[in-house]
Amino acid sequence: MSFKAVLCNFAAVAAVTALSAGPASAESMLQGFKRLSTVASTIPNNGDLNPYAVFVAPAFSGVIQKGDVLVDNFNNGKNLQGTGASIVLVNPETRAMKLFAKLPQNLSQCPGGIGLSTAMAMLRSGWVIVGSTPSTDGTTATKGQGCLLVFDSNGKLATVWADAEINDPWGNMAVVDKGDSATLFISMSGFDVLSADIKDKKGESVTVRKATVMRLQLKIAPGAPPKVVNRTVVASGLAQRADKDVFLIGPTGLALIGSTLYVSDTADNRILAIPDALKRTTSAGAGRTVTHDGMLKRPLALVATPNGHLLTTNGKNGQIVEIDPADGKQLAARWVDTDQAQQPPGNGDLFGLALSPKGDAIYYVEDDTNMLAKVSK
Amino acid sequence: MSERPDRATRRGFLSAFAGAAALAGLPPSSAAAQTTKASVEPFYGAHQAGIVTPVQTHAYFAAFDLTTAKRGEVAALLRDWSQSAARLTIGEPALGVGEGDYAAAPDATEMSGLDPARLTITFGFGTGLFEQDGRDRFGLKSLRPEAFVELPKFPGDQLAPARTGGDLLVQICADNPQVAFHAGRALAQRAYGVAALRWVQSGFVSNYGPGKTPRNLMGFKDGTANPRADSPQAMNEVVWAGAEAPVWMRGGSYVVVRRARMALEHWERTKVAFQEQTFGRDKLSGAPLGRKGEFDAVDLAAVDKDGNPIIPENSHVGLGRRATEAGHRILRRAFSYDDGANMIAERWPPWRQGMEFDAGLVFVCFQRDLRTGFIPIFEKMSRFDMLNQFVTNTGGGHWACPGGAREGDYIGRALLET
Numbered sequence: 199m200s201f202k203a204v205l206c207n208f209a210a211v212a213a214v215t216a217l218s219a220g221p222a223s224a225e226s227m228l229q230g231f232k233r234l235s236t237v238a239s240t241i242p243n244n245g246d247l248n249p250y251a252v253f254v255a256p257a258f259s260g261v262i263q264k265g266d267v268l269v270d271n272f273n274n275g276k277n278l279q280g281t282g283a284s285i286v287l288v289n290p291e292t293r294a295m296k297l298f299a300k301l302p303q304n305l306s307q308c309p310g311g312i313g314l315s316t317a318m319a320m321l322r323s324g325w326v327i328v329g330s331t332p333s334t335d336g337t338t339a340t341k342g343q344g345c346l347l348v349f350d351s352n353g354k355l356a357t358v359w360a361d362a363e364i365n366d367p368w369g370n371m372a373v374v375d376k377g378d379s380a381t382l383f384i385s386m387s388g389f390d391v392l393s394a395d396i397k398d399k400k401g402e403s404v405t406v407r408k409a410t411v412m413r414l415q416l417k418i419a420p421g422a423p424p425k426v427v428n429r430t431v432v433a434s435g436l437a438q439r440a441d442k443d444v445f446l447i448g449p450t451g452l453a454l455i456g457s458t459l460y461v462s463d464t465a466d467n468r469i470l471a472i473p474d475a476l477k478r479t480t481s482a483g484a485g486r487t488v489t490h491d492g493m494l495k496r497p498l499a500l501v502a503t504p505n506g507h508l509l510t511t512n513g514k515n516g517q518i519v520e521i522d523p524a525d526g527k528q529l530a531a532r533w534v535d536t537d538q539a540q541q542p543p544g545n546g547d548l549f550g551l552a553l554s555p556k557g558d559a560i561y562y563v564e565d566d567t568n569m570l571a572k573v574s575k
Numbered sequence: 576m577s578e579r580p581d582r583a584t585r586r587g588f589l590s591a592f593a594g595a596a597a598l599a600g601l602p603p604s605s606a607a608a609q610t611t612k613a614s615v616e617p618f619y620g621a622h623q624a625g626i627v628t629p630v631q632t633h634a635y636f637a638a639f640d641l642t643t644a645k646r647g648e649v650a651a652l653l654r655d656w657s658q659s660a661a662r663l664t665i666g667e668p669a670l671g672v673g674e675g676d677y678a679a680a681p682d683a684t685e686m687s688g689l690d691p692a693r694l695t696i697t698f699g700f701g702t703g704l705f706e707q708d709g710r711d712r713f714g715l716k717s718l719r720p721e722a723f724v725e726l727p728k729f730p731g732d733q734l735a736p737a738r739t740g741g742d743l744l745v746q747i748c749a750d751n752p753q754v755a756f757h758a759g760r761a762l763a764q765r766a767y768g769v770a771a772l773r774w775v776q777s778g779f780v781s782n783y784g785p786g787k788t789p790r791n792l793m794g795f796k797d798g799t800a801n802p803r804a805d806s807p808q809a810m811n812e813v814v815w816a817g818a819e820a821p822v823w824m825r826g827g828s829y830v831v832v833r834r835a836r837m838a839l840e841h842w843e844r845t846k847v848a849f850q851e852q853t854f855g856r857d858k859l860s861g862a863p864l865g866r867k868g869e870f871d872a873v874d875l876a877a878v879d880k881d882g883n884p885i886i887p888e889n890s891h892v893g894l895g896r897r898a899t900e901a902g903h904r905i906l907r908r909a910f911s912y913d914d915g916a917n918m919i920a921e922r923w924p925p926w927r928q929g930m931e932f933d934a935g936l937v938f939v940c941f942q943r944d945l946r947t948g949f950i951p952i953f954e955k956m957s958r959f960d961m962l963n964q965f966v967t968n969t970g971g972g973h974w975a976c977p978g979g980a981r982e983g984d985y986i987g988r989a990l991l992e993t
Contacts, residue, residue, distance in 0.1 A: 236889070239958040241730040276733065336920070443926045538849035539841065539923065539964050546924025566923050566964050567889075568730070 226530040227503050228520045230575050231560060234534055237267070237570040238288045238295040240563065245275025246284040249563035249570065251318035251328065251370060252499070252550035255287075259324030260351025261298065262287060267552065267561055268298060269570055270314035270328055272445075278336030279445040280313030285328065285353070288570050290554070290561070295570075299326070299353035307358035308332070310342010316450060316499060316550050317346075317367040317384050322375050323418045324351030329367025331388065331446065338394055338440035341366070346384070348423050356423040363412065363429065365389050369450040370499045370550060372459060374476070380424065381476060382414045383459055387438040387448025394440035402439070405465055409436035409448045410481070411472065433472045434481040437465035444513065444546065451500025451510055451551075460488065460523060462497040462510050469497060469508065469521060489526040493519045499551040511551050511562060516544015518551070518560065518573070534573045537566045614690040614750075618661040620979045622815065622826050623986065625695030626941050627804040627906070630789070631748040634778040634910045634937065635755040636832060637763060638741025638972065639770035641703070646713040650991035652769045653698065656745070656762055657985035660696035669761035685757055692751035696758060698986045699744035699830055699974025707742075718990055720824050722816070722944040723975045726831070729957035731967065738834055738970025741773040746830070746939070752777065774970065776834055778910025778937040788861060788869065791911055791936055793842055793965070795854050796861035798907045799869055800895060813904045813948075814941050816978075823989035826978030828941040831905075831949045834912070834970040837935035838921055842965050853961040855892030863892060889959045898952040905940040905948045912937050923964040935966065945973065 240249040248271055255266040262268075266289055271282035283301040288294070301312045310332040317329030330344040345360035346367055366388025374381040389408035396404050415428035438448035451462035459475030468490035472482045496513035503509060507529065508521040516535030521528055535544030547566040554561065559574040616624050641649060659669035668683035705719035706712070745762055749755040756777070763772055780789045788796040802809040811817065816824045842850070851858055861869035865877050865885035873896040877885045886893050912935060919931040942948030957963065977987045 239730070241958060243728075245728060245730055245732065247731070275728070275730075277731075442928065537964070538845055539853075541844070546926065567959075567961070 225505060226520055227505060227507055228509070228518065228530040228532045231532060231573045233574045235572060235574070236567075237290050237561070237572055238293045239568060240269045240271065240286055240288070240295065240570050241568050242271070242284045242286050242295075242297040242300070244284060244300060246271035246273065246282045247275065247277050247568050248273035248279065248282060248565050249568060250282075250314065250316045250549045252552040252561050252563055252570070253318050253320055254552050254555060254561070255320050256375065257320075257322045257324065261353065262320070262324070262351050263289060265290065265555055267570060268318060268320060268326065269550070269563060270318050272313060272315065273336075274303070276336075278333070280331060280333030280336060280341065281311070282314050283312040285314065285318070285326070285349075290559075290572070297353075299349050299355070301347070301355065305358070307360060308345035308347065309360055310334075310340075310344055313344070315344075315366070315368050316370045319371040319373045319382060321373075321380050321418065321424070322377050323424075325349070325356070325418070325424055326351065327371075327382065327424070329384065331366040331368055333445070337442070338391060338445060341388065341391065341440070341446070343388060350423075359426065363410075363431070366446065366448075368446065368448050369452055369462070370501075372452040372454040374454065378418050380416045380418065382416065383432070383452045383454065383475065384412050384414065385436075385449040385452060385461065386410045386412060387446055389438070391438055391440050391446065394442045403441055405437045405439045407435045407437055409438040410434045411436070411449065411452065411459065411461060413475065430479060431481045432459065432475050432478055433461060433470070433483065433485055435483050436461070436463055436470075439465055447496070450498040453500040453502040453508055455502045455506055455508075455523060458523070460500055460502075460508055461485070462500045464496055464498060464513065467491055467494050467496060469494070469500070469510070469523070471523065488523050489521055489528055493517070493528045493531045498549055501551050501553055503553065504557050509551060509560065511548035513548065514545055515542040516540075516547055518548070518562065532573060534560075534562060534571070535564055535566070537564070539566060611690065614692055615665055616693045616695045618657075618664045618696065619982045622828075622979045623697045623976055624664070624979075625697035625746055625748050626814065626828055626908070626976065627810055628693070628695050628748070629804070630780060630908055631693050631695070631750045632780060632782055633749055633752040633755045635747040635752075635759045636776045636778070636937065637745045637747070637759045638701075638773045638775070639743040639745070639763075639766060640773045641712075641742040641770050643769045644712065646715070646991060648769050649704070649713060650988070652766060653987045653991060654985040655765050656696075656698065657980055659762060659765055660758070661982075663758045663761065664691055664694045664696065666691045669758075669765060683757070683761075685753065689751060689754055692749040692754040694747070694749040694754055694758060696762070697746040697748075697830075697976055699746070699976040700987065700990070701740060701742045701744065701972065701974050703740070703742040715990065715993075718821055718823065718993060720816070720820050720975060722820065722946060723829060724945055724950075726945070726950065726973055727954070729953055729968070731957055731963055733967050733969050735970055738774050738776070740972045743770055744830070744832070744972070744974040752779070776912060776937055776970070778912045780910045791909070792837055792839060792934055793850070794858055795850075795856060796869065797909055797936075799856075799861055800873075800892075800899065801907050802904060804906060810906070812943070814906050814943055816943050819944075823977055823987070823993070824975060827976050828943065829945050829948070829973060830976055831938075831940050831942075831945070831973045832971040833938040833968045835936040835938050836933060836967045836969050838919075838923075838965045838967075839932050839934055841921060841923075841927065852887055853890060853965075855886045855890030887961065889961050891956070891960055891962050894956050894960055895952070898955065901951070903947055903951045905942045905952065908939045908941065910937040910939065911935070938971070941976075949973075
């Protein structure tokens with residue numbers, strides 16, 4: 199229906215090419231997902247742009263319907279990165295989009311201001327938790343430490359978490375939600391990041407290996423915002439660096455399968471495994487490398503599929519890549535954003551990712567056109 | 576500003592040219608302005624010129640802010656501007672400034688040897704004439720037409736205040752850029768002490784031959800789907816305000832101007848097939864995708880063998896056609912612009928930064944009602960148009976262009992002398 203669908207020929211060709219590049223598996227989930235369509239514009243009335251996080255509401259609460267897709271924006275109406283301050287709600291059935299929450303640019307409790315990142319989750323109790331990785335001018339020169347913001351299910355800010363260990367919460371969260379308690383995994387990518395102007399021998403901005411993944415144990419009492427009862431850094435020493443074009447490159451995706459936490463180590467172009475992530479009391483460092491390079495082109499958001507695979511979005515092209523974490527095989531890649539305004543098509547367009555509750559669609563954002571889109575069977 | 580004696584007569588003007596020609600040793604005929612019928616677009620008429628007039632190759636837009644607090648001075652300015660415009664369009668100099676600090680005779684020497692080049696001058700009133708910061712500055716608030724609403728903020732708008740808005744708009748068009756600019760300067764000079772320049776913008780569009788649709792800087796034909804400007808019935812439906820408007824606005828039209836920067840470097844790195852998907856038209860012929868001729872019907876229902884639409888849903892033409900089907904119509908009268916190059920941070924992945932051309936489109940459209948014209952059309956396009964990743968609106972505004980004036984009358988009198 200959209201231009202994507204029209205470019206399906208191109209998409210199909212690209213997908214097949216990618217498939218043949220990896221060891222094709224009959225169990226690949228992506229193989230069955232061929233229909234590309236746009237769901238809705240993600241631009242609220244304040245003009246915020248550059249959608250990042252995608253999260254499907256697990257429950258009815260407040261103004262949120264179960265199955266609604268929450269999307270936040272990283273840029274403000276002037277299109278400066280790290281200044282977006284809005285979350286929208288999309289009903290994927292009606293394709294209606296409405297504003298869920300909007301914050302002022304500056305919030306005294308959140309060091310550096312507001313720039314909503316890919317770190318967003320909604321709990322069954324209705325609370326929406328989202329990270330801020332802020333700047334004031336769209337560059338990392340003004341990057342602040344940020345915070346974690348907690349909204350009620352009517353979009354009202356309830357509380358803010360900020361301290362020295364919370365530094366630019368960046369990647370999509372992995373969540374274990376038991377209702378009255380929950381475990382969140384959040385990557386932090388802002389520790390001592392150097393100026394994007396300082397280059398290494400390869401001509402890239404200098405990598406600083408200080409990013410972490412933090413586990414937060416939450417207690418949720420009825421009628422009160424969640425309380426953090428325990429925090430543990432489960433991974434550390436991960437690569438992060440500033441970037442003139444895409445702002446920040448650091449661990450961007452987290453997904454939990456069993457007790458293993460998988461991390462998309464974006465800057466090092468690989469997927470890591472952190473063992474015993476739910477219970478461990480010390481950092482596993484960078485854990486174990488599950489897979490690297492190949493079809494991975496700067497992997498971003500990460501989700502687990504019902505059959506125990508991982509899906510990640512590529513930052514450097516418009517593909518979603520499927521990985522079997524058991525053996526590290528890259529099973530398939532589907533070219534879901536074929537916008538040839540970028541080369542390779544879709545370069546820089548993808549970020550957040552989520553599965554529909556029925557498992558029949560994969561939602562993703564398109565930063566080129568500011569849309570929520572889906573690929574379905 | 577009071578009415579001043581018309582010091583420069585047509586005869587005096589022409590003889591001045593003849594004198595200059597004699598000094599230069601040229602035969603008089605080559606120096607004197609050859610004001611032929613073909614080079615003159617009448618200023619006076621039921622409607623203002625420059626709206627349904629076949630488009631000229633150059634434009635000069637000048638927006639002014641009123642510095643006076645007196646409605647009488649605004650009226651005097653419009654009377655003066657109308658008379659000056661009428662004179663300029665037949666190759667005579669604007670009225671002279673005769674008193675005060677800026678007293679000067681009109682200097683039209685640069686026009687010597689040039690014909691009026693189909694000069695048209697169109698005047699528009701901004702919302703600031705009716706209300707500014709809640710103040711009814713000139714006692715005109717009650718006469719603001721219902722259709723003259725504020726434009727909403729559209730997604731992606733990067734309107735710079737210094738390039739946006741203005742109490743008065745003067746749209747000057749001519750087949751010669753110097754004629755157009757001269758008229759802009761002459762009118763600005765007439766406004767001293769009453770209105771100050773807010774922004775100006777020049778534009779151009781090439782004449783591709785009779786009946787040919789001009790091309791924009793992206794290489795595509797621009798304006799194929801326009802209603803016929805030579806059809807009075809179509810213009811009554813689409814362009815001219817009718818009985819629904821206050822008396823002063825009847826026979827006038829609402830204009831929207833948008834300075835739309837194109838990311839040309841980015842565009843030129845894309846494949847033509849992709850560009851055609853983005854526009855929904857064949858680049859060379861201008862035909863809707865899947866058809867042969869430029870003016871063939873746009874068939875949004877046509878699908879390829881896989882069932883996908885031939886004209887993409889979010890292509891420029893796809894969205895434009897749907898707007899037309901919903902009854903939203905405008906008359907486009909766009910120009911290209913080229914304002915050099917400057918530091919640009921592109922708004923789309925991969926967010927390139929560097930010295931880039933500041934060039935694009937001066938989008939201009941006229942309509943009978945903004946609420947059924949530009950606003951609903953652009954509400955959709957600003958969200959969904961695939962072209963958005965190559966275009967940024969950086970300035971412009973909207974104005975109410977009153978109906979035309981008879982000879983001896985002036986534009987806007989029915990409003991300003993109410």
